[in-house]
Amino acid sequence: MTEMINTLMETVMSNQVSIPLIEPMLDSLPEIPMLQYMVAFMLWKPLFALLICPGLTVGGITLLFFPWIERKLCGRAQWRVGPHEIVWWLGGVIQLLADSLRFLFQEVIVHKDAHRPYFLQFPFLSFMIFLLPLLFIPAGTIVAIQTPYAIQIILALVCLFPLFILGLGWASNSRFAYIGTVREAFMYFAYEIPFIMAVIAMIILYKTSDPLLMASRQSIPGIILNPVAALVFFIGAAMATGRMPFEIPDSDQELCAGPHVEYSGIAFGLIYVLCYEKGYILSALMTILFLGGGSGPAIAGLGELSGVFWFVVKTYLVLTTLYMLRAVYPRYRLDQGLKLGWSPMLCLALIGLAISLVEVGVMAI
């Protein structure tokens, strides 16, 4: 038993997040029983990644406050203030908390024509599945599961998302949900191939698919090395999250929010944050692939948290850009979206691949 604990502690202690700033504090901890073990566990890298960043804490903050930031920024762009009165001295920052609590306490209606088991389980299931890629995304040097195939796994999981949206739409059994679901399927095929090709271009460029290595190989950020692939990735991300120019499947004015027209209460609350979740993961992926991950000027005293800090800042920057599209663009028609995916984006993705190949060739010479 003691041996087991010792081995465990050894594993945990060997893989700690080093934060010089709080080290004096940690040194004084052994005087308090049990606490040092708890802190050690918290600072164990896989668990830190899971619980703090990019996992639960930062993810939760993103989901709770990013819709607010979006509403606020769009409000500024539209000559108004956005959510304000709820805590007026903080600019209404907890607006989303009120919205989500309201959804939580509201009635969940399952209408007569719905396929009841699927109708109820898909929102929860998709929420879980959408969180899985976070296991493989490193924040700086901290990652939950380190594997050389991380990017491929993330990509596979990201490409799984639309299936759940299809499931939602199918289980709803409503006319608008049906049209929205079909549109979602169409759009999925349109953006998926260029999107994957853009990622492959970067894998070729960095000659690895381990996100940690990728970040370390970006002495020049990927967005400068291969701007075409970055553009394709960004547009693909906008399509995948259904942001404004491509808000085609769940267009509010045409299809009453498409696949999720019939959802209410907490089931809708979960679906409402799905696209923010998706946006967070794709922004994180973009940070790793094109913006150098957690690299940045080291901040004294933060140690490895410095990487985490830069990672979060970059991710939020991408996310904000993605969401500010809403204030600028109206939406495309389905056929225009498909055309964009199948012709210009596919061509650009091929050009991106070619650029990567040429650059790899030049570097080899």
Add this chain to the structure above:
Amino acid sequence: MEETEKDRNIRILHSGVFTPLRRWATKWSLWPCHFLTSCCGVELAHTGACGYDMERLGTLNMGISRQANFIMVEGTITRKMARALRIVWEQMPDPKFVNVIGACGQRGGIFWNSYNITRPSDIVPVDFFIPGCPITPESLLRGVRAVQEKIEGRDNTTMRFKHVELPSGDGEQEQNRAPTTPKIFAPTPLVRVDVSRDADWAFGKDMVKNLKAQLNGLYTSITITDKNRIAIKTMPENLVETSRKLSDTMGVDHVKSVNVIDVPHERKFMVEYMVSGYTEELMPVILTIFTEIGREAEPEITSLASLWESANYSERELHDFFGVQFKGNEGMKGKFLLAPDTPDTPLRKDFKLEEEHYTIEEGVPLTPAITPPHYTPPSSSSSYSEFELEDLKMPTYEDVLKEAEKNDEFVAFIGPHHSGSGHLRWVMRMKGDIIKDVIPDPGYVHRSMEKIAENRLYIQNVPLTERPNISDPINMNLGYVRAIENALGIEVPERAMYIRTIMAELSRIGAFFYDMGIFPLFMGHSTGFMYSFAIREMVLELMVRMTGSRCTPSFIIPGGIRRDISDDVLDRTRKFTTAIYKRLKKYENIFVYNPVLISRMKEVGVLTREEAIRCGIVGPFLRASGVEYDVRKAEPYEVYDKLDWEATTGDAGDCLGRIFGRLEEIKQSVEIVRQAVDAVQGMPRGGVISEEILGDYKAASDDIRGYLYNVYGNLVLPKGEWTSVTEAARGTVLYSIISDGESNVPYRVRIITPCWMNLRGIIEASKGERVADFWTVYASFGYFPPEADR
């Protein structure tokens, strides 16, 4: 005590251990269901837009009933809409709250004796009523706060008025309390459409000669009834032949109005078609072809819809109103504009509306005894709980569904509760992503304006005529008032004419910005909506300064305007004409020249010149298809012929053309306003009401307040039909008043609004386009359902 529905929602919030959390969350997250029912929706849009910004309170307008928890019932609930309201309410998850805004939702407001309205409080439990016609955005926000405080368990929002005892018994007081002049209905009115009138109109005399030669043997009489108006009487069996002749030889290509007049004591219906052509000499002329048919149970007449398609929907509407069968029109089976449970043939004279009765007794002051229609006093159990869901089925169009199934098509029912439908319903048949056909189901805001107008004094109809379109009130009023002025032969003072022109153009700018704010919203572009409504807010502020009302000023009266406007308001208007350009530029940059928008609008929903004329569309949309018809040029009224401006025409006929045309028209309107303001500033003040109509009350020529009913109460129009056409923002609005020369109420008022004529164009333009394009086409026509349904 029995628990009511209203209390139930509050009780849900107050149960369980999480009560404080529940209350707090619900309070700050009241998402109103985007349920537009009537014209108060204009002000709701303003509340959501950047001027007032409803989102400050966490009130995010949500399009979907399943996710909302708050309905703001905007004004009138008609019999047709009542079903939709109940269904939407049933779809919403508990706990849910209902606010009714606008006067129509309480006791009917100005439409209190309409045959087609209901009370929202009979259909759903209502938490708060917010008065006003229309409500102001401030009071709407106050309504939201009231619900929030109710959720918190406080009720200190109800205003308590101090009770004031009015002194009574004073002779002078009693005189003032007599509300209106008693209405006089002639017992056997003499209804004539073809009353001859001498007009200085040489072309007309030639034309009559020409017509007599052409229609040899087909007509009974041809009369010049006024300048630019000719009435042709014919027999029912010759109607089609006459029309065909006119169409073939004279170039008559569209119908401006179809009208049926019920004359019960002569046992006849008069059916009239007002037709005209878009050739240069025929543009200002309106030919009225009319005929008389017997007043039987099932009167019949041959339809002209196959000849002039623009008559189609009007004929179907009149079939609802009078029960006249138009043979050859396909839509004669069910009801089109009216709800299944509306009384049959409501516009016949033997269908009486509820009226105010004034009992005159010796020694007792006049006391009105009003019985509102369709009102059952609340019993112990509230009436909405007796509503059966089975009664709330809407028409399902079984035959359409069957046919669609045969052709492997997909049918979607869109509206009336849909974030992109407005207040009407579409049955859309699509094959893949291509629209095969769209079937309109209008009438969700039909408030029986024509019937009510028959029961009110001429002057009382002035506020009524602007209610169909409160986003363009002045032009709607102007048409009605001009018809009266024309009949009485009144010259309006020049200063009043200029001020009327300024206000009409401001109103036009406002209406354009309303349409061009809703358009971006339909494309999912909320920034364009906000920018547009910000500019509209400037226009409304000018309106408030001029008239005191944002949307419903009723400022234009026969003979002039209510009162003179002050110099500093004119200065402000002058400044507005330069200030608007800066914001307009921003709007154009973000929305109109947005590449995504251009790719969505270009070559979408094309109507060629021929198609546009055939469908009978009017206004800027007709001009965008290349027809140079602007009433302000063709038949100038007010001071449009004294000012320097140009009518805009385009030839693309697509959605982009319709937007660009209106943008250009805004600029022209601003120029008109600038010139008119300059002209008014050089004129002496005062004298804004014609002395001819004032009679003994010359003192009121600056300000009619206090003398309105004295001057206008007993207004009687000369015998005959008086038709005016006016260029409102969305097109030609036609008022046709039929007077018997004895009553001080009109015998029949026919209102043809531009949106009603444009409905056909929307259907034609969207056929064959992609599904998402339907909203582009629909919004590009600036369709405003209350205006169409009247």
